[in-house]
Amino acid sequence: MARLAALAALVLTMAQAPAPKPAADVELWRLDCGGVQVNDLNAFSDTLAYSGQSKRLVASCYLIRHGSDYMLWDTGLPEAVIGQPVSNTDAMSPILTTTIKRQLAQIGVKPEQIGRVGISHYHFDHTGQAAGFPGATLLIGKGDADALSAGKPGTSAEPLKPWFGGGAKIEAIDADKDVFGDGSVTLLNLPGHTPGHHALLVVLKGKGPVLLSGDLAHFRENYDTNGVPPFNTDRAATLASLDRFKKLAGNVKATVILQHEPGDVAKLPAFPASAR
Template sequence: MKTLLAVAAIAVAAVTFGPAAAQPAAPIQMWRLDCGEIQVSNLDVFSDTFAYVGQKKTLTDSCYLIRHGENYLLWDSGLPGELAGKTAPPSGPFTMSLKARVTDQLARIGVRPEQVNFVGISHNHDDHLGQAADFPKATLLIGSEDYEATAKGPSAARLAPWIKGGTKVEKIDRDHDVFGDGSVVILDMPGHTHGHQSLLVRLPRTGPVLLTGDLYHFTENMRRHGMPSFNVDRSDTLGSFDRFDTIARNLKARVIIQHEPDDVAKLPAFPQAAN
């Protein structure tokens, strides 16, 4: 009888304190933000096999705010904020413009910069880390090699709050579960840069969403597995293509190519959120 009672007590404890009694999943929402526009006069820079000779295209530059309970992650930070309301002079085949800073967009939904707990950077190009310094209290989540390269390079000012010290940096070398419950996971996808990352967000109603970073730049580029001429490692990129596509199939995920206007339109227009 004592043994039975002990077993019963353990069972009760397991129900009370174990996984079955875990706290309800934190509410998750995701907003897409307009972080700029890029006119490309020579689309063939996105192919090392001459796939887009003579073609032009307008790309978007999108960022994302994810709310997890009371916490916020900003994924990518767009073109430099000083471009707001302006169009920059052409830089090679690229002409970039920005309508509004990320902070001004977040103000529309009542989110202040100091409320953003994490800034996740897919990679260290200026159209993705341009406004990161507007969130100096946030923990920076970035590929370790991309962080080190930026700290020594011409874009170091974009990450000044973290390079100067006093603000936390998590340098990531593999997949990273941001909130510890599998709902928001940074995926290691090297090749475009050495520390390039994509993002998996599991929304309660929409289901799994995969944000590419710059693994892909537009739909045709994804279909052909086009290799931008400026990627740092061809073999790593091909491996990341395969991994990303397999994850998308296995999870039946909604893929958002962050520079593709048609893909960005798969999510609600700001200030509405995807749930």
């Protein structure tokens, strides 16, 4: 009798629970946030897999519209890089020719309309233009937020001054995060490259799931062979995150976008067109 009463109570609770919200109209733009001339590709291999090789990478970032809300995912290289010469001798040389704000203006989006800035991790080529959106809530992995707050070696909170010392709203995330509460945009906790590294899953009604990698891997060969850069903060966590990401991509049949791989970024329409 007690079991029946408990079952009846459970059914009643489920019947009274609000129905899941339908996913809002979601749109995804790829933005040009710079590039990197890599003259020593072993910078991304702790097993020296790419001796004598070089590669031109992109530094992509993304605009997401969820209904009437706008979110940036990563913010590329700092505007100060514009006009700097490209080095053919430095291990890595940054390149930037335009800004996020200029691109937003092309599609009629004002900086103050950006309600959230999601950062995959604290490296300068992902945080460079974030400070141009101080009214947004910063979404960042808790491990990264803690490292920035503590001034750990290899970190700098300078590109994120509105949130670290400036009083702007910050949300430090130590797990996955369903950003809008309907499963359409989810930060994925994938540490290893940095302590709080995250990737992003965007579910589009037409194109389907899209996985934006952050810096889980930097280019296809690295991704396919589970390569680990020597500057990652945790090798074992990197490999576990790669395993999770690949299994998730296969299970949901996602389009995988390695954010530094030109061929992957090209899977999305060229700006100002968008994916839906």
